[in-house]
Amino acid sequence: QVQLVQSGAEVKRPGASVNVSCKASGYTFSHYAINWLRQAPGHGLEWLGWIYGFNGKTYYTQNFQGRVIITTDTSTTTAYMELRSLRSDDTAVYYCARGDPYEWELLRRNRPFDVWGQGTMVTVSS
Amino acid sequence: DIVMTQSPDSLAVSLGERATIRCKSSQNLLYDINNKSYLGWYQQKPGQPPKLLIYWASTRESGVPDRFSGSGSGTDFTLTISSLQAEDVAVYYCQQYYSTPPLFTFGPGTRVHIK
Numbered sequence: 595q596v597q598l599v600q601s602g603a604e605v606k607r608p609g610a611s612v613n614v615s616c617k618a619s620g621y622t623f624s625h626y627a628i629n630w631l632r633q634a635p636g637h638g639l640e641w642l643g644w645i646y647g648f649n650g651k652t653y654y655t656q657n658f659q660g661r662v663i664i665t666t667d668t669s670t671t672t673a674y675m676e677l678r679s680l681r682s683d684d685t686a687v688y689y690c691a692r693g694d695p696y697e698w699e700l701l702r703r704n705r706p707f708d709v710w711g712q713g714t715m716v717t718v719s720s
Numbered sequence: 721d722i723v724m725t726q727s728p729d730s731l732a733v734s735l736g737e738r739a740t741i742r743c744k745s746s747q748n749l750l751y752d753i754n755n756k757s758y759l760g761w762y763q764q765k766p767g768q769p770p771k772l773l774i775y776w777a778s779t780r781e782s783g784v785p786d787r788f789s790g791s792g793s794g795t796d797f798t799l800t801i802s803s804l805q806a807e808d809v810a811v812y813y814c815q816q817y818y819s820t821p822p823l824f825t826f827g828p829g830t831r832v833h834i835k
Binding site for chain 2: 627629638639640641644653655656689691693697698700701703704705706707708710711712713
């Protein structure tokens with residue numbers, strides 16, 4: 595079945611970096627995008643960025659430009675999200691989610707995020 | 721960026737009664753070429769990732785019970801649960817996926833619980 599499986603929980607010091615992985619299976623990885631989002635405790639959903647599995651093209655929300663890097667390894671159908679210069683307010687559950695890969699062609703977009711990973715808790719604490 | 725708002729923040733509904741959640745976008749989400757609004761609704765239960773319920777404002781995702789329905793167009797949208805069941809207790813989010821290039825935003829969520 596179609597699924598996204600994320601790496602396990604992380605505890606990091608302020609100023610460090612964290613790398614979260616998202617292993618895709620059950621579908622053609624290069625036909626979709628992978629989105630990264632986060633949810634701080636008791637808060638809503640915040641979209642961080644997007645990567646197209648076919649060509650590695652990325653988009654990031656401006657709030658995280660320069661601090662987040664999203665990559666893929668097509669040989670292992672895995673996406674990665676690295677967040678640098680961690681602060682205590684980066685403590686959150688981080689999710690990956692599958693989406694349509696169309697940057698500009700609204701006519702070809704169907705569903706938003708139809709498959710989600712289970713989430714990875716990242717705790718930033720001194 | 722497109723800003724999404726939702727009302728109410730929290731909603732208490734008796735079992736079997738109707739629940740109505742509203743979502744408003746700061747910009748038009750209707751694409752006039754295909755007459756579709758790029759608005760999705762999600763359900764999130766505690767400790768779980770969100771689950772897609774509705775896309776294109778009113779198209780139910782496969783497997784979603786028909787007591788869930790979406791309506792609206794342009795900037796104003798509604799999610800209705802026609803007869804609330806105990807398993808519907810959750811937080812509901814709307815999301816726009818209209819932005820090109822991708823810059824997707826969510827509403828702050830509405831908590832639905834049993835009266």
